[in-house]
Amino acid sequence: MTGASSGIGAAVARRLSAEGWRLVLNGRDAARLGGVAEQTGAFCFPADLTGRGAEQRLTRFTLEQFGRVDLLVAGAGIGWAGDFITMPADALEEVIGTDLLATLRLVRQVVPHMVEAGCGRVVLIGSLAGVVGVRGEAVYSAAKAALSAFAESLRYELRGTGVELSHVVPGVVDTPFFERRGTPYRRSRPRPVPPERVAEAVWSAVSRGRNEIYVPGWLRLPARVRGAAPGLFRRLATAFG
Ligand SMILES: NC(=O)c1ccc[n+]([C@@H]2O[C@H](COP(=O)([O-])OP(=O)(O)OC[C@H]3O[C@@H](n4cnc5c(N)ncnc54)[C@H](OP(=O)(O)O)[C@@H]3O)[C@@H](O)[C@H]2O)c1
Structure with a gap:
């Protein structure tokens, strides 16, 4: 799993290990990653996933340890906030490179092994920003929206493969x-939730086979309003920030 050295990913690693999963953890910070690995009895594979071939090395390492991959939780991600017209070009590339490209490359590596085995699950950590769009987070929202469309599209392709x-x-x-x-x-709303809430959602995806989970669950509502009445949604979002 990626993003495991901090925040949501570290909480997911602890949750999955408590359920008996044997894990390979990826993040860049080897010391923090090692701390999470100690808590979870997992293997570490520290690497910058935007680096050339990192996704291949991570996949190979995992197959060497376990002989198969049953689950990929892709949580590595970074943000950038500010006006798009002032965004430095390298920040733009870093956000798209990390949140979108690195994730897609890793899924591309791992999924063929799952298809060959006839089973497996990929869990992508998206964001509400990618569903509704957020002022000051245009590129981050775009990267997460692309992940959402990718998830929908790939799900069709994987039908019947297990x-x-x-x-x-x-x-x-x-x-x-x-x-x-x-x-x-x-902002005052939505109020931040602890990362363990997201870990619980990931576990629910794994154990109950759920395709899409909002955390907290009520956030599905703004997503629905945005889909059903985009004009109304935009007026509300502009008024309430
Ligand atoms: N926090 C939120 O409010 C929120 C809301 C919606 C979605 N999300 C998403 O949830 C995911 C996890 O975020 P978080 O809140 O847990 O943030 P976080 O605490 O900053 O953790 C981000 C994780 O991503 C890893 N990472 C970043 N760039 C990487 C790279 N180039 N190569 C390998 N690993 C990299 C970090 O590794 P190192 O620390 O070792 O560098 C860290 O483990 C992200 O995809 C984020 O977009 C977060």
Whole structure:
């Protein structure tokens, strides 16, 4: 699983290990990753997933340890907040490179092994930003929206193969994500939830085979309003920020 050295990914690793899963954890910070591995009895594979061939090495390492991959939880991600017209080009590439391209490349590596085995599950950690769009997070929202469309599309393709795909859609989660992007979360709603709530949703996706889970669940409502009445949604979003 990716993003395992911090926040949501670390909570997911702890949850899955408590359920008896044997894991390979990826993140960039080897020391923090090692701390999570100690808590979970997992293998570590520290690597920057935007680096050339990292997804191949991670997949190979996992197959060497276990001989198969039953589950991929793709949680690595970064944010960037500010006006799009002031966004530095390298920040744009880093967000798309990490949140979208690196995830797609890893899924591309792992899924053929699952299809060959006739079973498996991929869990993509998306974001509400990718469903409704958020002011000041245009590129992050675009990357997560692309992940959402990717999940829908790939699910059709995987029908009948035994491989399932879940899209977990958190709203705001209390993790170092905001501090690291350099802009704190300032809105009063939605209120941040602990990362363990997202870990519970991932476990629900795995254990009950759920395709799409919003965290918290009520956030499905703004997504529905956005789909059914986009004009109304835009007026509300503009008025309430
Ligand atoms: N926090 C929220 O409110 C929120 C809401 C919706 C969705 N999400 C999504 O949830 C996921 C996890 O975020 P979080 O809140 O847990 O943030 P976080 O605490 O900052 O964790 C981000 C994780 O991604 C890893 N990562 C980042 N860039 C990477 C790269 N190039 N290669 C390999 N690993 C990389 C980090 O590894 P290192 O720390 O080792 O660098 C870390 O493990 C992200 O996809 C994020 O978009 C978060």
